[in-house]
Amino acid sequence: MAKKLMKGAEAIGEAAIRAGCRLFFGYPITPQNEIPEYLSHRLPQVGGTFVQAESEVAASNMLYGAAGTGERVFTSSSSPGISLMQEAISYMAGSQLPVVIVNIMRAGPGLGGILPAQGDYLQSTKGGGHGDYRLLVLAPNSVQEAADLVIEAFDLADYYRNPVLVVGDGLIGQMMEPVEFKDDYAPVRPLPPKTWASTGHTGGEKPRSIINSLFLDPEVLEKHNQALQAKYAEMEKNEIRYEGYGLDGDYDVLIVAYGTVARVCQTAMEELEADGVRVAMIRPISLYPYPSQAVREAAEKASGVLVVELSAGQMIEDVRLALEGRRPIHFHGRTGGMLATPEEIVDKVRRIVEGRGGKS
Amino acid sequence: MQNDVIIAGFGGQGVMLIGKMLAYAGMNQGKEVSWLPSYGPEMRGGTSNCTVVISDKPVASPVIxxxxxxxxxxxxxxxxxxxxxxxxxxxxxxxxxxxxxxxxTDVRVLKVPANDVANELDNPKGANMVALGAYVGATRAVDVAEMEALIRKTFAAKPKLIDRNIEAFHRGYAIGEAGVK
Incomplete structure (x- = not known):
């Protein structure tokens, strides 16, 4: 297919359709309304169903029910709406249901504002709901990558029988960039048949498939938890994704940033490099599992690390864990929907190089 | 080589549209592009704006x-x-x-009487096309032929507007071209 200029939100909707998703349940919220809007007219065209629920709580529980049938199911929302879904997300993780959730993050806390933010990092990666569970969390930096990752997310959800969360800031939802969808689409890995799906008892021929997260016997529940943890360990082995920028060269400062912020940092890097400042960047794409080893190895070549986020400092906690004190970590963050600018980042890196960066 | 521009006006002046058209034209001629709208709260009569980047290499920051x-x-x-x-x-x-x-005083300034030109052409809604033409004429950010093709495509449902908007674009283009000589 030829390249098409698409809004991020629309590209995400189209990606879900390309991935074979035919069921969407959601509730509107800015800045991701174009995802449900797009799917509300596209899904019926391909024989799918679009449901606008009465709330995010309802939508997320519809998602639970529909996923139990083995169908590919999808919801999208933005920060406050994702908070409302946390109970169902924990249940879906506990019941090992493959679902794809997109969070186009806006500024918080509370109702906050509608402008871009990355303040849901901890909620996304450390479990916004209760219990010991993990979501596979992917963070695109462009409209094309958002489309690609959403398609992949459906495969990963099926492969691991686990909810996959794709997080973008408001820019990912609102900006238009060229997107290309492949004509032929093959799963990223061989997918097991969904023998667990609740598709009918067929008069006793098929054992009852019970989709459940309630295990009252503590021994059974611990075994269930151990199985979940084994699954998360496999994700940590297989699903680490990141992109490096100038990591092969020599550099004094390593930037760690994800999502569109990393692109702002790229522009800053161009300016810094033109001035002879040696700087590199690592962009985590999988936020869980976090590319800790890659961040550590990249940081060890630098004398200092700068974490840039549209938050008061959330991913920085994973950078600290990865570095275990090996290098000084500096931070630049904007909140409230304000965007970090290349100029701010250039200034911050210069101050770090001059020894005036301040500690995190 | 990168061209980037903030296009701003009040709601209804068609600033989002000409921003998208620039991005489309850039993409159609093989450039990397991004179009970023302002979507924050604005009051009626306030400003709306978009940022367009047209580049030979993948667009780094879409925020300029x-x-x-x-x-x-x-x-x-x-x-x-x-x-x-x-x-x-x-x-x-x-x-x-x-x-x-x-x-x-440290920038080039080009005055474009976009509404006057559009009114002169009896195409009062075409002020944005005049402005678009002036930007393209002054920067050569995209090819004229590509933009003409795009105007035909954009207004395909309203054929009456095609030639008038192409005319408005060219009047703007001439102003842009003359202004930077």
Missing amino acids: QSPRALLAMNLPSLDKFEPRVKPGGLILINSSLIKRDAVR
Whole structure:
């Protein structure tokens, strides 16, 4: 297919359709309304169903029910709406249901504002709901990558029988960039048949498939938890994704940033490099599992690390864990929907190089 | 090589549309592009704006703090964005509606009477096409042929508007071209 200029939100909707998703349940919220809007007219065209629920709580529980049938199911929302879904997300993780959730993050806390933010990092990666569970969390930096990752997310959800969360800031939802969808689409890995799906008892021929997260016997529940943890360990082995920028060269400062912020940092890097400042960047794409080893190895070549986020400092906690004190970590963050600018980042890196960066 | 521009005006002036058209034209001729709208809360009659980047290589930041060019369709837009234009950059002022001069002296300033030209052509809604033409004429950010093809495509449902908008675009283009000589 030829390249098409698409809004991020629309590209995400189209990606879900390309991935074979035919069921969407959601509730509107800015800045991701174009995802449900797009799917509300596209899904019926391909024989799918679009449901606008009465709330995010309802939508997320519809998602639970529909996923139990083995169908590919999808919801999208933005920060406050994702908070409302946390109970169902924990249940879906506990019941090992493959679902794809997109969070186009806006500024918080509370109702906050509608402008871009990355303040849901901890909620996304450390479990916004209760219990010991993990979501596979992917963070695109462009409209094309958002489309690609959403398609992949459906495969990963099926492969691991686990909810996959794709997080973008408001820019990912609102900006238009060229997107290309492949004509032929093959799963990223061989997918097991969904023998667990609740598709009918067929008069006793098929054992009852019970989709459940309630295990009252503590021994059974611990075994269930151990199985979940084994699954998360496999994700940590297989699903680490990141992109490096100038990591092969020599550099004094390593930037760690994800999502569109990393692109702002790229522009800053161009300016810094033109001035002879040696700087590199690592962009985590999988936020869980976090590319800790890659961040550590990249940081060890630098004398200092700068974490840039549209938050008061959330991913920085994973950078600290990865570095275990090996290098000084500096931070630049904007909140409230304000965007970090290349100029701010250039200034911050210069101050770090001059020894005036301040500690995190 | 990168061209980037903030296009700003009040709602209804078609600033989002000409921004998208620039991005489409850039993409159609093989460039990397991004179009970023302002989507924050604005009051009626306030400004709306978009940032367009057209580049030979993948677009790094789609957020441009200091644009190489500003296309200001109304006074609040000039007030807001004039201080941010890159030194040596370009400010296009819709002089039909903006009655002040630019304050900056370290940028090129081009006055484009977009509404007057559009009215002259009996195409009052085509002021944005005049402005688009002036930007393309002054920067050569995209090819004229590509833009013409795009105007045909954009207004395919309203064939009457095609030639008039192409005419408006060319009048603007001539102003843009003459202004930077």
